[in-house]
Amino acid sequence: MTPAWYGFAGFELVTYSEHDEALANTIKALATPELPRQFSTLVRGMAAFDNLIVIAYHGENRPAVLYREYTDPVVYLPMDNQYLGGAYLLDPFYHEHLKGSVRGIRRLMDVAPDHFRRTHYYNNYYKQTTLLDEVAVFATITDGITLTACFGRDRTSGKPFGKRELQALRRHEMSLSALLEAHWQDYRPDGAAEEASAPLEVRLREALEQEHGIRLSPRQAEVALFILRGHSSLAIGLHLGVSTQTVKVFRRQLYTKCNISSQAELFALLMPLFARLTARG
Structure with missing residues (x-):
């Protein structure tokens, strides 16, 4: 029997059965160290990507990186010193977090301010990373804690996400958010119980x-x-x-x-x- 096609991942067609297997493996990996890798495989079946980073935001405090994978290590060289060192305060994804109770898919340039590409931050941070496109799955853990699984395209592939890939991600955005929330439901960063700082x-x-x-x-x-x-x-x-x-x-x-x-x-x-x-x- 000819398999039913699910969609595109890069240039390879993914069958419904392959997607179903990837989803089953992700569910089985919940609450285990295997979850990030299985989640990565699941998403890769919908949209090919060059890098992935899972970030936990809590209030206006410094975020925490929970997982990362990449093809080109250059993409995360500015992360620890620059982004976590304060540049995140200017990031569009961080400002989505501040809205509270955010779930689903967000593409960076769809939520960025109108002159974002003209900023010193964009031209000095993003150009270092070589990122060309970035899509994030948002998950709400508590009122003040948001997780983002950010999938990027950088100089490795040299092109942004395609229309069909973005459609595939959006068709399953609530399921992807739910998987992150289920896995990290007990996550609490150090200092999360501290009194909120001034604006x-x-x-x-x-x-x-x-x-x-x-x-x-x-x-x-x-x-x-x-x-x-x-x-x-x-x-x-x-x-x-x-x-x-x-x-x-x-x-x-x-x-x-x-x-x-x-x-x-x-x-x-x-x-x-x-x-x-x-x-x-």
């Missing part, structure tokens, strides 16, 4: 004043973070409920107080503070 804008203002003698208003600190995350003046205005011209005034005030004239200088000023603000977790 990032507040801590950033305090650190700027203590270390550089720069006193920003709450709105100026908000605008600084929106700029670094890749929001245009129009998008910032929509978030804050003010006009684009008002945003431009806040930007000029911000740059004047910080004695800078570009986003690159703002990035250089604030990134060392991010690293210290997120040192615990």
Whole structure:
């Protein structure tokens, strides 16, 4: 009998029976160290990828890496020092986590701010990784803890995910999230029970004043973070409920107080503070 085709994984067709077997093996691996590898195999049957990393976010604290695999080791070279060292605060996937109770598939460029590709963060962090495309399965463990299984395409394959691969992932997004939630349901990072820290804008203002003698208003600190995350003046205005011209005034005030004239200088000023603000977790 001719097998029924399930879909595409790279250039190879995957049958329904092969997918079913991969799913069965993943379910059997729940609560065992084999789960990440079996989960990887299951997803690879839907969409070929070059790298995978499972990250646990908890509040605004430094995330934890629970699993990683890759073809080219270059992709994760900036991870431990740069991303976990504070750059995650500018990451679109991290900001999806902050929305709370997030499940299912998210493609990075679908949730990124409108000027994300113009940011110093994108051009200095993402270009180092050689990532061309990234899709994440989100799973909610508790109100404050989110897991993401991020599947990437880098210079190894040299191309983004295809339409059929993305469709296959989205058809099964809730099942994929449920598998992560079932496996890591008891996961609690060190310090998860600690009292929540003050909002990032507040801590950033305090650190700027203590270390550089720069006193920003709450709105100026908000605008600084929106700029670094890749929001245009129009998008910032929509978030804050003010006009684009008002945003431009806040930007000029911000740059004047910080004695800078570009986003690159703002990035250089604030990134060392991010690293210290997120040192615990």
